[in-house]
Amino acid sequence: MKFLLKxxxxxxxxxxxxELFTWRFGKRVGExxxxxxxYQNADGSRRWVxxxxxxxxSEISAEWHGWLHFTWQQPPTEAPLPRQAWEKPHRPNMTGTALAYRPPGSLLAPAGGPRVHADYDAWTPQ
Structure with missing residues (x-):
């Protein structure tokens, strides 16, 4: 069954x-x-993860994303990007999980949905 899934x-x-392509042509660049x-091939024209x-x-950090898309030639293992003190560590996309961002006023926010103000009259059909 595992073979069929692979x-x-x-x-x-x-x-x-x-796996065969990686074993035959892949050169491990980093983790x-x-x-x-x-990985990349011998001449560096193909890169993959x-x-x-x-x-x-979304699990790929900005450093590796830039290398995969040929934004820079050196992988982060050889030429790490300079980090600023205010930069936060990379996090994958949390949409659809309990850790997803829910702005104030969202129906899913912990405080509940938007409050109705006293000067608001709901529309009703005639």
Missing amino acids: LLTWWNGPTIGT DAAGNVY IFKGEPEA
Whole structure:
């Protein structure tokens, strides 16, 4: 069953084709804090990531995202980006989870939905 999942699906980890391609042509470049492993081919014209666990693109930090998309040539393992004191650590997209951002006035915010003011009259059809 596991072989069939690896053969036909990409959301359960790398497919057989990706694993074979990585084994044959991939040069390991580095690993991020989440455990994702980054590769490139011999001439550096192709770059890819093998996710640890479920593939979620928002888990890739800005440093590695820039390298994957050829924004800069050196990977963060060789030339780390300068960090500012005010920068927060990278977090993946939390939409759909209990940790999602809910602004004031949102129906899902802990304080409840927007309050109705006394000068408001609800519209009713005639």
